[in-house]
Amino acid sequence: MKLMSLSILSISLSLSLFARENPFEPTDQFLEQKSNIINANEQAKQKKEQAQKDKIARELEEQKMAEMIIAEKMMKQKKQETTVENNQKQVKTTKQQTPYIPSIVENFKVLPFVKIQIENDILTLKVDPKYPLLNQDILKPAKKFLFDFRGNVSFYTIRKDIVSEDYESFAVGTHREKNFFRVVINLNDEMINYTETIDSKTGTIILQKNK
Template sequence: MKTLFLFTLTLVLALNLNARENPFEATNAYEEEAARIIEQNEIDQNSINEEAYIKEMQEKMSKVSDKPKEDANKNKVKEAVKKLKPALKVEKTYTKKEVKKLIKKAQVQSESKVKKLVEKELEKTKVVEPKQVVYVKPRTDIIDDEEVIKAKMKTKMLLDFIKVEYNDSQITIHTKDAVSKKFTLEKENKIIIDYKAKKNFYTKRDTLESTNFKKIAVGNHKKENFYRVVILLENKPSTYNVDYKDGLITIFSSTN
């Protein structure tokens, strides 16, 4: 840089000396201004190069110096967090009621575990007893009263739509027709039952082999749309009970 500066200065001086001999050459003022411009350009260029170099070195130095600082800062933050951790842990406090609940829960869990252990031990020691099958022979000397009654029942088919079952203590009238009326004739020892139906038949009479029911008769009342069943009793109708169930009429003797 100094060599360039000296060279320029020598050139200016030579031109200055030559100007005195040649009137057409540039004056001193012109030469001085030209030298000043050249020098200023060199200074500006040098200053630009120096600034760029300084900036580059500063950036490199800052990178080198910032890394240890960054690591140091990270370490400081970690140490600060470690110191704050115990302070951040808040100890849970329990009320008296909550303490009782926890105790009760622990007791229940403990009892349940003990119970399961005991059950397991009992299953291990449990002796399987053989099952005994006891056969009870039915007694032939005891027979249900209903079976006895049914066994002694007699049957009469009076007409194709009416049937009677009877014995010494009761009589049952079987028919699909509905009962319209029931009454008694106390003096004549008769129970009379009317059934609502229009039938074509002649009067039917029959004798019953029973100690309480003597005779039965079925009469037709076609014009009035009913037929009548008359039962002749051994005793007064007041000594008999009449039961109407499931469309069937059964007459029981209370004296037998």
């Protein structure tokens, strides 16, 4: 009996010693490291797959947004084209309904320093700025505008009729002894029906018939 117990103990010790001395037998530490490596590789693979899925999802979302922007631009462009087309139709209709009335334009170079232009209901008096405006007067009963300009100039009085419904004629004369010359504009309507604008810097006076 004692001999059998010794034999069993001897066999156990031999097996244990063989396990420790065998370099090809995997240890617990090796198995744990192997498991960790496998898990790490699996996690990396899962992260890569998830990143690929996220990239595809972003690309799909960007494509969807781009398609929406293109659709909005197309709708906006179509709306603008429709608006332009409607405006063109409206302008065309207006042109067809409005009869053509030619502009009445007259230009008078009265003197080298005095010019008068009439276009429809607007009369423009242009005097060289070196002859400043001294005085302006209104003769209501006679329906006249009077403008006096400083200047020691000599010329014969000039009178001209105007082909216009709003202005009858004008006259330019000198008062050399008083060192000024005068421009007179004769009207076809009451003074209250005209608006006067004076720009002394440019020597421009504009008369316009009120509508």
